[in-house]
Amino acid sequence: MPRAALLRCLALVLALPATPAAAQLRVDITEGIAAPMPIAIPVFPTPAAVSTPAGDTATIGQAVAGIITANLAGSGLFRPIDRAALPRPTAAEILKPAFFAYRTLAAQALVSGFVTANPDGTLTVGCYLHDVFSEEELARQGFTVPVAGWRRAAHKCSDMVYTRLTGEAGYFDTRIVYVSETGPRTSRVKRLAIMDQDGANHRFLTGGQSIVLTPRFAPGQQTISYMSYEGNRPRVWLYALGSGRREAVGSFQSMTFAPAFTPDGRGLLFSVMASGNADIHMVDLASRASRRLTSASAIDTSPSMSPDGRRIVFESDRGGTQQLYVMNADGSGATRISFGEGRAASPAWSPRGDLIAFVRIRGGQFRIAVIRPDGTGERVLTDGWADENPTWSPNGRVILFTRTERGGRSTLRSVDLTGRNERAIPTPLEASDPSWSALLP
Amino acid sequence: MSRPLALVALAAAVLASGCARTREELPPPPPQAAAPAPLPEAAAPPPSTAVGTTAIPGSMADFVAQAGSDRVFFGLDRYDLDAEAQATLDRQAAWLRRYPAVRATIEGHADERGTREYNLALGERRANAARNYLAAQGVAPSRMTVISYGKERPAVEGANEEAWAQNRRAVTVLVSGLAN
Incomplete structure (x- = not known):
């Protein structure tokens, strides 16, 4: 129950x-x-x-x-x-x-x-x-x-x-799904794990036989999508938390990766690799019909839909280097929004709709930053060597991310929008790729 | 190769394989100080003096010995093949043409200096570049599959350019049809 x-x-x-x-x-x-x-x-x-x-x-x-x-x-x-x-x-x-x-x-x-x-x-x-x-x-x-x-x-x-x-919604009655990591980097064991926002009630969801990456909560929180190398076939899977039932999404012959649910929970966005080219597709989870949304000869990946369901932010190297683009939900009208020195990657649209968190790559550092959907107001919030995988608190005020120290550990951290309140999130082992749930009902 | 030496090699091969199967073809000599590319974790090519212990023809060790390496390396955020990588793939292709029953998986990898999802795609681009080159050299595409590990399976640990250079790679892994 x-x-x-x-x-x-x-x-x-x-x-x-x-x-x-x-x-x-x-x-x-x-x-x-x-x-x-x-x-x-x-x-x-x-x-x-x-x-x-x-x-x-x-x-x-x-x-x-x-x-x-x-x-x-x-x-x-x-x-x-x-x-x-x-x-x-x-x-x-x-x-x-x-x-x-x-x-x-x-x-x-x-x-x-x-x-x-x-x-x-x-x-x-x-x-x-x-x-x-x-x-x-x-x-x-x-x-x-x-x-x-x-x-x-x-x-x-x-x-x-x-x-x-x-005057804002809270974010404490929430959970985090993430990738637990252990072992040497050359043969890392990665397992899906879930815990309360404060680290309590921790449990593992997968056994570590296959590499698992980038879990994402569905809005209803009863389903997780992630990428797994099960059967040496890297592709996107769904995991039902209640029953533990798992299934691969779609019947693509090539690698699928970077899953993200649409805010209404009815669709799943992800990238499909074909001949060195990655395009973003959307699958309707009820009918399983899939549609290709991008067609550039480029790596189009890390899609994230706006909370009103009308637009999608993603990263693409179509202009030469990784940058952020916003397009309409049907794939039309892609416009670059990140400029300035360096690269921009792994965007995540805030549940409030007002900001996009992403990874600013500059001067050998990977740092968490935010930018408005129109490309203005970029602010860098963290100062790690390799900070990535930003995910939002349900109220859009706090960002969880992975920090990897140079030659060292990977851990989860949170930072608020001021950039001044940065904290470590305790996990039993090393950790990466967090996804923050909505508020529990 | 002189005749007595060739006989020694054949005898060693038969002994090592543990069976009396004779091979019509002897492997060409090991490359002379070939490709000084780093070979982390790869089976090291036999020293040039140890002709008598040359790997079994058609085996993974033979492949590595003949091709000089099972892997090629890439520049930062690049997936084009430089002259050294092309030379290695030329030798890999020659070997693969000689053993048409062998199937291969080309594994593409990235260093840790990229975001996770982009690196998955970059690794696949590198594997594809190697696969396409081998196909152009006459290896049937149907014998080759690609898989990207992004930055998830570095060959060596270390957070410096020397380690990253070894991790930006495409590795030709022979998966079936091998002599053993």
């Missing part, structure tokens, strides 16, 4: 009146903030400690506060206050917080809540956001989850806080 079906949102209150005071407590994430907002996240108490397969509810309440703290700190927009210094509220105190104590710690916002075990074996996590100075409640939600999915309640609570204080 899908966990998502069991996760439902309880409306603890019917309406949240927006007040002028509440409107003032806000994090501006567009400009890059000088100082992250101080925020208090005390341990979530439980009215009665009940033992569950995931630990007793008091222990879970501590862990929930820890997850929310890590999420909000990781965004770079909040500065959680040391939990050891915070009050330890009782369940009864959640609705009437000791605001004075939080004010003395200079917290501006308070995230609090409780964990209760339900008779049917599920857990409910209540999540509250208060303005410490106006003492107003800004948001509250309750999340009822199966015990095994308790971490998702903490992520949902984090998303509620992020959304209320920034």
Whole structure:
């Protein structure tokens, strides 16, 4: 049974009146903030400690506060206050917080809540956001989850806080699919792996017998497309997460690679290699009818569709070197958008539609950059030796990518649009080719 | 090749193959200080003095010995064949014409200084360039397939130009019809 079906949102209150005071407590994430907002996240108490397969509810309440703290700190927009210094509220105190104590710690916002075990074996996590100075409640939600999915309640609570204080959708209740790497570079073992956005609930999807590359989530997140060398035939595959069922896409005689779903999930874009020439095709996943979208005598690859489904950004060396082009969804009207020194590769269209992330290759360095779809406003965000494979958070504010150190390890990292908040994403082994899911339902 | 020497070579070949099958054709002598191209991980050609241990005719080792190398190298972000690569492929083609039952896979590779997806295509371009050249030298295209590994299977580790030069390659891998 899908966990998502069991996760439902309880409306603890019917309406949240927006007040002028509440409107003032806000994090501006567009400009890059000088100082992250101080925020208090005390341990979530439980009215009665009940033992569950995931630990007793008091222990879970501590862990929930820890997850929310890590999420909000990781965004770079909040500065959680040391939990050891915070009050330890009782369940009864959640609705009437000791605001004075939080004010003395200079917290501006308070995230609090409780964990209760339900008779049917599920857990409910209540999540509250208060303005410490106006003492107003800004948001509250309750999340009822199966015990095994308790971490998702903490992520949902984090998303509620992020959304209320920034005005943007969150990205914490999400997953990452990526390629786990181990062994010497000359004979690397590569396996598909999936994990929560914070690295928890990690599991491998493939066994490592065949090289696997470039996994991508379908918008509905129940399917992954990737490239595999299974049977010494490199081509694009689909993997159904629920059933584990796999199938090769299409019956092309030559290599297919660089898959990307269309935003409606009905189509799959990828490159087909023929006689040293790569063209972008689109396959309708229902009928399996395929259509060739580009025909230049060139390497046309790394397609990514705009969220409105009307345009496709891709890279091509038709002009001599790798550059970015935008064309209509039917393949017409291709226009080059990247100029300036160096090459431009691996574009990914933001889910917000406003920017395209890509790899700027210049002076021997591969760095993550963003550019507007009309080719203006290019900004380089990272400074690695070899940063590549950018993928967007569902709210279009954070980019995940692969960093390979010179002669060294490959790891996953994230960077926000200011370029100032760059972080390592922990994985058990070396890692590459991340794909970030949409927000889970 | 002098007659006694040729007999020695034949005897060695028969011994090494472990069977009494005689071959009508003897391999030409090993190349004299041929192609100084680096040969990472490739079977090294036998030293010129060890004529008596020349590889079994029609084998992979024989192919490498006769052609000088199983691989050709490319410039940065290039897939054209320079004179040295063409000379190697000329010798590979001569060998492949001599053993028409042998089928080959041409593996194309790129160095790590390219993005993953582009390198998959670049590797295929390199494999195709080698395959097309061999076909033009009379090797039936139906005997050859290509596969690109992009930057996923470097021949050597190392993040420097010397290593990258060895990794930008097309390798002719004999997959069936070999003597053993």
